[in-house]
Amino acid sequence: MSDIACIVLGSGSAVPDPDRGNPSQCIRIHDEVLLFDCGERTTINLIKAGIDPRGVDTLFFTHLHWDHIVDFGYFVMTTWNCGRRVPLRVYGPPGTKAMVEACVFGMHRTDVEYVRRYVAALPTHVTERPLSEPPLAVEEIDVGGIVRTRYGIVTAGAVEHHQRVGTPSVGFRVETPAGVVALSGDTRPCQAMIDLARGADVLVHDTAFLDEIIEARQMWSHSGPTGAGRVAQAAGVKTLVLTHLGPYTSCATAVEMGSMYYGVRRDPSIWEAIVAAAQREFDGEVLLGRDGLVIPLPRERADPC
Numbered sequence: 001m002s003d004i005a006c007i008v009l010g011s012g013s014a015v016p017d018p019d020r021g022n023p024s025q026c027i028r029i030h031d032e033v034l035l036f037d038c039g040e041r042t043t044i045n046l047i048k049a050g051i052d053p054r055g056v057d058t059l060f061f062t063h064l065h066w067d068h069i070v071d072f073g074y075f076v077m078t079t080w081n082c083g084r085r086v087p088l089r090v091y092g093p094p095g096t097k098a099m100v101e102a103c104v105f106g107m108h109r110t111d112v113e114y115v116r117r118y119v120a121a122l123p124t125h126v127t128e129r130p131l132s133e134p135p136l137a138v139e140e141i142d143v144g145g146i147v148r149t150r151y152g153i154v155t156a157g158a159v160e161h162h163q164r165v166g167t168p169s170v171g172f173r174v175e176t177p178a179g180v181v182a183l184s185g186d187t188r189p190c191q192a193m194i195d196l197a198r199g200a201d202v203l204v205h206d207t208a209f210l211d212e213i214i215e216a217r218q219m220w221s222h223s224g225p226t227g228a229g230r231v232a233q234a235a236g237v238k239t240l241v242l243t244h245l246g247p248y249t250s251c252a253t254a255v256e257m258g259s260m261y262y263g264v265r266r267d268p269s270i271w272e273a274i275v276a277a278a279q280r281e282f283d284g285e286v287l288l289g290r291d292g293l294v295i296p297l298p299r300e301r302a303d304p305c
């Protein structure tokens, strides 16, 4: 079995949902782990997936909305405090450096100073100790930017989310030795994502809202299952994974909190309806995202009979 896989860590939306964490995925390539976004529950869902968060050496942000970054401070502090040995390389669109600075050295300033003092006070014979500074290296990436990791090649492309209000957003194409994974982040269906996902084994795509909600509320900065299916079909991918899903069947408080965007509590058949809407547009495999879903690479494409 291949040790290369895409893993959905958080399959939910920006609405707090006990059943689904905020958006986050990782790609495991042998002993390398590439993390994409860092929504609430990312650190703990890595651990649940059997991945030591200290072993994640590269983190890519699609954009800086809170549901994609909120676990970042915890991820940095807890991996530093638990003995991370190599710097966490962070890539993201413009604004990423300022966000990291404000989060780690602003919001967590007290913690940073605490760990520095604690490390400095450790007796010299103690060899198992955190590094003396938060191990971080941050770079902002341009559209078309390419990052070479130990086993992968990651290309960023501009997607269409909330650019008009100043939120640069990118999707990623990740080439691994066992196939290609494309990750949309948050976006409406767009040509740039089709280009990024061309011929990919796996496309993990925004399916934030039901098609009728997008239409009724004019929420054109996200995709529904129909749009996600159309992108997958146009790109010729093998497997489409639907993610950024609402709390349709979660506990009553979560459903109520998200009701402005997701409506009332739904019957569990809503999930089949979402998958079916994507399948009407796409003749490949459609998977409903869930926290902890492992999608091994490479993917086989079933020949149509």
Ligand SMILES: [Zn+2]
Pocket: 063, 065, 161, 186
């Ligand atoms: Zn967003």
Ligand SMILES: [Zn+2]
Pocket: 013, 014, 023, 065, 067, 068, 186, 244
């Ligand atoms: Zn989002």
